[in-house]
Amino acid sequence: AMSLQSSTPEALRVVNLLQERNLLPPSPIPAPTPCLTQELQKINCNPEVFRCTLTSIPQSQSLLNKAKMPLGLLLHPFKDLSQLPVVTSSTIVRCRSCRTYINPFVSFLDQRRWKCNLCYRVNDVPEEFMYNPVSRSYGEPHKRPEVQNATIEFIAPSEYMLRPPQPAVYLFLLDVSHNAVETGYLNVFCQSLLDNINSLPGDSRTKIGFITFDSTIHFYNLQEGLSQPQMLIVSDIEDIFLPTPDSLLVNLNERKELVQDVLKSLPNLFQKTMETQSALGSALQAAFKLLSPTGGRMSVFQTQLPNLGAGALQSREDPNQRASAKDIQHLSPATDFYKKLALDCSGQQVAVDLFMLSSQYCDLASLGCISRFSAGSIYYYPSYHHQHNPAQVECFQKDLKRYLTRKIGFEAVMRIRCTKGLSIHTFHGNFFVRSTDLLSLPNVNPDAGFAVQMSIEENLDDMQVVSFQAALLYTSSKGERRIRVHTLCLPVVNSLADIFAGADVQAMTGLLACMAVDRSVTASLSDARDALTNAAIDSLSSYRQSVLTIQQPGLLSPACLRLFPLFILALLKQKSFRTGTSTRLDDRVFSMCQLKYQPLTYTMLMIHPALYRVDDLTDEGALNISEQTIPQPRVLQLSVEKLSSDGAFLMDAGMVIYLWIGQNCNPNFLTQVLGVPSYAAVPDNLYLLPELDTAESQRTRAFIGWLRDQRPFFPSLHVIRDESQRKASFMQNMIEDRTESALSYYEFLLHLQQQISK
Numbered sequence: 001a002m003s004l005q006s007s008t009p010e011a012l013r014v015v016n017l018l019q020e021r022n023l024l025p026p027s028p029i030p031a032p033t034p035c036l037t038q039e040l041q042k043i044n045c046n047p048e049v050f051r052c053t054l055t056s057i058p059q060s061q062s063l064l065n066k067a068k069m070p071l072g073l074l075l076h077p078f079k080d081l082s083q084l085p086v087v088t089s090s091t092i093v094r095c096r097s098c099r100t101y102i103n104p105f106v107s108f109l110d111q112r113r114w115k116c117n118l119c120y121r122v123n124d125v126p127e128e129f130m131y132n133p134v135s136r137s138y139g140e141p142h143k144r145p146e147v148q149n150a151t152i153e154f155i156a157p158s159e160y161m162l163r164p165p166q167p168a169v170y171l172f173l174l175d176v177s178h179n180a181v182e183t184g185y186l187n188v189f190c191q192s193l194l195d196n197i198n199s200l201p202g203d204s205r206t207k208i209g210f211i212t213f214d215s216t217i218h219f220y221n222l223q224e225g226l227s228q229p230q231m232l233i234v235s236d237i238e239d240i241f242l243p244t245p246d247s248l249l250v251n252l253n254e255r256k257e258l259v260q261d262v263l264k265s266l267p268n269l270f271q272k273t274m275e276t277q278s279a280l281g282s283a284l285q286a287a288f289k290l291l292s293p294t295g296g297r298m299s300v301f302q303t304q305l306p307n308l309g310a311g312a313l314q315s316r317e318d319p320n321q322r323a324s325a326k327d328i329q330h331l332s333p334a335t336d337f338y339k340k341l342a343l344d345c346s347g348q349q350v351a352v353d354l355f356m357l358s359s360q361y362c363d364l365a366s367l368g369c370i371s372r373f374s375a376g377s378i379y380y381y382p383s384y385h386h387q388h389n390p391a392q393v394e395c396f397q398k399d400l401k402r403y404l405t406r407k408i409g410f411e412a413v414m415r416i417r418c419t420k421g422l423s424i425h426t427f428h429g430n431f432f433v434r435s436t437d438l439l440s441l442p443n444v445n446p447d448a449g450f451a452v453q454m455s456i457e458e459n460l461d462d463m464q465v466v467s468f469q470a471a472l473l474y475t476s477s478k479g480e481r482r483i484r485v486h487t488l489c490l491p492v493v494n495s496l497a498d499i500f501a502g503a504d505v506q507a508m509t510g511l512l513a514c515m516a517v518d519r520s521v522t523a524s525l526s527d528a529r530d531a532l533t534n535a536a537i538d539s540l541s542s543y544r545q546s547v548l549t550i551q552q553p554g555l556l557s558p559a560c561l562r563l564f565p566l567f568i569l570a571l572l573k574q575k576s577f578r579t580g581t582s583t584r585l586d587d588r589v590f591s592m593c594q595l596k597y598q599p600l601t602y603t604m605l606m607i608h609p610a611l612y613r614v615d616d617l618t619d620e621g622a623l624n625i626s627e628q629t630i631p632q633p634r635v636l637q638l639s640v641e642k643l644s645s646d647g648a649f650l651m652d653a654g655m656v657i658y659l660w661i662g663q664n665c666n667p668n669f670l671t672q673v674l675g676v677p678s679y680a681a682v683p684d685n686l687y688l689l690p691e692l693d694t695a696e697s698q699r700t701r702a703f704i705g706w707l708r709d710q711r712p713f714f715p716s717l718h719v720i721r722d723e724s725q726r727k728a729s730f731m732q733n734m735i736e737d738r739t740e741s742a743l744s745y746y747e748f749l750l751h752l753q754q755q756i757s758k
């Protein structure tokens with residue numbers, strides 16, 4: 001192992017957290033660069049796709065235990081990429097012993113043999129690999145694209161399929177109870193699908209179908225020759241059968257007109273419904289039967305607690321306990337019905353995505369299992385209403401467009417391999433673990449993140465570097481079997497100083513958030529909160545005892561961990577883990593779901609939102625993207641101290657963007673950006689900025705547009721005044737300040753210091 005200490009002095013610079021109060025950098029924090037030779041680092045995997053909590057891997061488990069930091073990987077394996085090398089070859093070169101794909105970190109012993117960087121077996125280079133399709137030259141296997149790119153995609157030959165590649169199959173399952181009709185979501189859904197029907201990923205084999213349900217299940221017969229779609233009602237929900245199995249899921253191209261007819265008539269079909277019941281469980285069973293032969297994607301739109309038939313649920317939330325400082329009940333599912341069904345779906349290559357549009361408690365802790373174990377996604381629009389909640393309608397529209405048009409992989413599996421000695425023991429995300437390291441993903445979407453925890457089972461004594469490789473095998477929407485492979489290489493170190501120097505504070509925070517969600521469900525919320533605080537205490541104690549050579553007073557941290565206590569405090573105040581502040585149970589559960597399956601970038605914004613002053617935006621330091629100037633204001637600490645009543649401040653919390661207007665806000669901002677004459681004239685519930693032809697308006701909208709473009713979902717905008725109802729949710733993100741039920745940042749630091757010096 002290498003000693004790296006001399007080469008990374010900045011990461012280990014001693015910071016006294018109690019003295020230095022302005023530690024938050026003014027611009028986004030980049031991922032740390034692993035301490036590798038320039039040559040290796042140049043070729044390493046992009047940290048947005050694959051990164052490790054410790055960029056320098058401890059040589060042994062005992063060393064890792066001493067460091068008291070979590071070891072794990074975070075992945076965004078199917079992320080949209082601007083450049084992706086694709087390789088077609090009849091033989092995919094893999095290690096004969098551990099099946100690792102040949103990658104940039106293998107070594108060539110000579111022209112004809114390569115040594116696996118995960119198990120060290122020596123393999124022969126096949127003849128075909130000697131030819132380089134890029135340079136069209138022969139005899140330079142180390143120049144092949146597989147050895148020049150850490151991220152690559154293979155088009156797989158037939159031995160990588162168990163059956164012919166499945167077509168793209170989409171089934172929509174729609175709640176049409178009275179409650180659902182009241183929300184008005186059907187209109188938006190149908191219009192959105194009509195608008196995007198030609199952009200659904202797929203080819204000439206794409207299939208589509210619809211089921212609606214209330215107390216009965218309604219199928220839509222789209223048989224050839226029908227002049228209009230025919231609704232078939234099955235009222236025996238105890239024993240679901242498919243009335244005409246062949247004409248319920250139909251070829252989209254051949255029956256497009258019938259499909260469009262369904263979408264045009266659906267919103268009006270149930271206008272006068274008196275049905276209050278919702279037999280979601282039976283509807284899901286019907287949908288499962290319909291999709292079983294092919295697999296595919298099931299999209300479920302639900303607006304209330306299912307209250308009839310299999311899978312019926314009862315309200316478990318006690319509204320008086322929403323602000324409880326004690327333990328929170330009912331974070332785990334009330335029934336295993338949805339988990340079992342999800343596992344059945346997973347076995348048939350069916351993923352279930354859940355869109356919850358409810359104003360009442362709907363037990364997301366139970367319903368969410370249907371997506372969690374089938375590799376689906378969960379979308380949540382609390383208090384959705386077509387008239388009363390226009391901001392939610394806009395979000396739903398934008399999310400649907402992304403959902404319907406983003407790329408998709410079917411019938412997928414993902415395996416993560418690591419160098420001998422390292423072992424993965426826990427996975428986080430939405431999937432089913434089929435065998436120890438094989439994740440079953442009936443669908444894979446480009447917005448899903450994953451995390452894993454690792455341990456060191458055998459000492460990595462003689463190793464300079466170790467590697468990690470994630471391989472995602474899937475069927476594309478065009479019916480091709482493909483394998484996307486990411487390989488990450490990291491140095492091995494044998495001193496605690498070097499381990500600390502390589503700590504990735506954001507990755508650690510993201511992984512700890514996943515671990516804390518599990519802890520809340522399996523043990524209790526207070527256990528999870530204690531574990532988070534202890535993570536900060538233990539790592540800083542270890543640093544103080546084992547790395548610092550000169551003892552000094554204060555709360556000391558290496559520079560690379562200087563934001564760790566801040567992020568831990570932010571997590572403790574995050575919707576998932578907070579106590580003492582009123583939090584609806586479904587809101588809490590949804591927030592936990594997001595921490596588990598969102599890629600790290602979006603998770604970090606949820607945990608620690610970015611705050612900017614925006615009433616004085618300038619072009620200084622601005623970015624220039626496709627002929628647009630995007631201002632880049634500095635990031636401010638999350639404290640009321642940073643606000644001033646003569647300004648306007650924008651807070652990017654990931655899913656939501658707040659624009660707070662001070663009482664004495666610069667009049668120029670009011671007229672030139674908001675288009676109102678005075679503070680008093682700022683309307684309540686403002687969620688759209690007017691498109692004014694002023695430099696200020698253009699700058700502000702460009703900045704917000706740019707923030708939105710950075711992520712695949714659409715954050716709604718809320719303009720906040722002191723009188724606004726939403727002011728509390730804005731202020732709750734000021735995590736550095738003290739509240740009735742929670743410590744300020746400074747108090748939290750004092751608490752940590754006390755515990756450390758015990």
Ligand SMILES: [Zn+2]
Nearest residue numbers: 095098116119
């Ligand atoms: Zn191997």
